[in-house]
Amino acid sequence: xxxxxxxxxxxKGYPVIFMILITMLFIGILATFYHxxxxxxxxxxxxxxxxxxxxxxxxxxxNIEADYSNYIRKIVKDNIQYYEASRDSNLIGYxxxxxxxGLWGTITALIAVNQDITRLLKIEILSQNETPGLGGRIxxxxxxxxxxxxxxxxxxxxxxxxxxxENEEISDSQIRQIxxxxxxxxxxxxxxxxxxxxxxxxxxxxxx
Amino acid sequence: MTKKQxxxxxxxxxxxxxxxxxxxxxxxxxxxxxxxxLVMGLGVIFTLALSSLSIxxxxxxxxxxxxxxxxxLIIASYVIIVDIFLxxxxxxxxxxxxxxxxxxxxxxxxxxxxxxxxxKNRPVEAMIDGIGAGVGYTLVLLIISFVRExxxxxxxxxxxxxxxxxxxxxxxxxxxxxxxxxxxxxxxxEGPLAAxxxxxxx
Numbered sequence: 001x002x003x004x005x006x007x008x009x010x011x012k013g014y015p016v017i018f019m020i021l022i023t024m025l026f027i028g029i030l031a032t033f034y035h036x037x038x039x040x041x042x043x044x045x046x047x048x049x050x051x052x053x054x055x056x057x058x059x060x061x062x063n064i065e066a067d068y069s070n071y072i073r074k075i076v077k078d079n080i081q082y083y084e085a086s087r088d089s090n091l092i093g094y095x096x097x098x099x100x101x102g103l104w105g106t107i108t109a110l111i112a113v114n115q116d117i118t119r120l121l122k123i124e125i126l127s128q129n130e131t132p133g134l135g136g137r138i139x140x141x142x143x144x145x146x147x148x149x150x151x152x153x154x155x156x157x158x159x160x161x162x163x164x165x166e167n168e169e170i171s172d173s174q175i176r177q178i179x180x181x182x183x184x185x186x187x188x189x190x191x192x193x194x195x196x197x198x199x200x201x202x203x204x205x206x207x208x
Numbered sequence: 209m210t211k212k213q214x215x216x217x218x219x220x221x222x223x224x225x226x227x228x229x230x231x232x233x234x235x236x237x238x239x240x241x242x243x244x245x246l247v248m249g250l251g252v253i254f255t256l257a258l259s260s261l262s263i264x265x266x267x268x269x270x271x272x273x274x275x276x277x278x279x280x281l282i283i284a285s286y287v288i289i290v291d292i293f294l295x296x297x298x299x300x301x302x303x304x305x306x307x308x309x310x311x312x313x314x315x316x317x318x319x320x321x322x323x324x325x326x327x328k329n330r331p332v333e334a335m336i337d338g339i340g341a342g343v344g345y346t347l348v349l350l351i352i353s354f355v356r357e358x359x360x361x362x363x364x365x366x367x368x369x370x371x372x373x374x375x376x377x378x379x380x381x382x383x384x385x386x387x388x389x390x391x392x393x394x395x396x397x398e399g400p401l402a403a404x405x406x407x408x409x410x
Binding site for chain 1: 274277282295307382
């Protein structure tokens with residue numbers, strides 16, 4: 001505008017007002033989109049968690065909802081939360097959610113043990129931020145399956161697994177590590193060992 | 209420039225990666241598996257196209273002093289939409305890409321196209337330019353990941369191609385190999401190929 005008068009678009013307040021309006025507009029779009037998908041995301045997360053639990057105990061997964069309520073019971077006792085799996089009123093074992101430090105962030109996993117906590121049944125990695133293609137391979141089947149049916153308790157002590165190179169044969173207490181991802185492989189093994197120690201202490205107390 | 213020329217310029221002639229050396233960080237990070245590269249590329253194309261369109265639509269109203277803030281805000285919004293969309297509809301891919309989707313926000317190509325093109329051109333042209341730059345970027349990711357996945361895992365898009373006789377090259381899985389591949393790609397395009405093209409013109 002002429003005559004020395006500053007037009008609105010050149011005024012000092014304009015950028016502030018513009019920023020506020022555009023922020024509100026885009027936050028609004030995001031909030032709408034988020035609300036439209038949040039249910040879908042949380043349902044998926046819940047289902048995949050239950051599916052993982054059923055899978056750990058080798059239970060059927062034809063109807064996740066029904067099978068889960070048939071076989072699995074969530075128990076919260078003395079500051080410890082775990083899942084108890086039973087089939088035809090026979091106890092199969094317990095599952096625990098565990099956490100540990102990976103190379104880049106926290107690794108979360110589910111581990112299942114047999115009823116007297118002497119054997120691992122299976123493990124499942126729930127979340128991790130390891131290097132894709134290297135440490136990220138801790139989610140690969142061959143790596144996870146090495147932990148299946150591993151003896152963890154012998155002569156009154158917890159067994160610590162040793163790591164051996166990826167293509168070597170392994171004995172009972174050994175785990176093949178991922179080539180190029182020693183730290184991530186070690187992180188998983190350590191995480192399992194440390195949490196099993198805790199679980200042993202706590203579960204002993206609860207059994208007494 | 210016609211719309212076709214805009215597309216070809218931004219996708220090939222002035223390709224963001226091999227001509228302007230932008231977007232290198234993500235080109236190194238996600239290119240060891242083809243599937244991740246493809247999804248990453250599609251995410252960038254989507255973000256570029258819509259950010260360009262939005263910026264261009266309001267280009268005459270954006271105050272100059274805060275234009276970068278506005279661009280970042282708009283880019284970030286579209287990236288979060290991509291992230292949520294993948295989480296809701298392609299949870300497996302979302303899981304394997306992890307934090308990289310969010311990092312599209314910091315992809316220099318996007319900010320570069322906003323400043324260089326979208327802020328000065330009409331919406332449709334801006335969108336075509338955005339898609340072009342995204343396609344050019346995706347092309348580079350796919351070429352690099354093709355070589356890296358093939359030599360690093362013996363597979364393409366997760367399908368085993370090379371048999372048991374093949375020994376995987378671990379270096380191809382790790383980030384340094386992306387540097388070599390990218391350098392070789394730029395050399396091929398800017399060296400021998402460019403020389404042949406100019407020889408033909410003369």
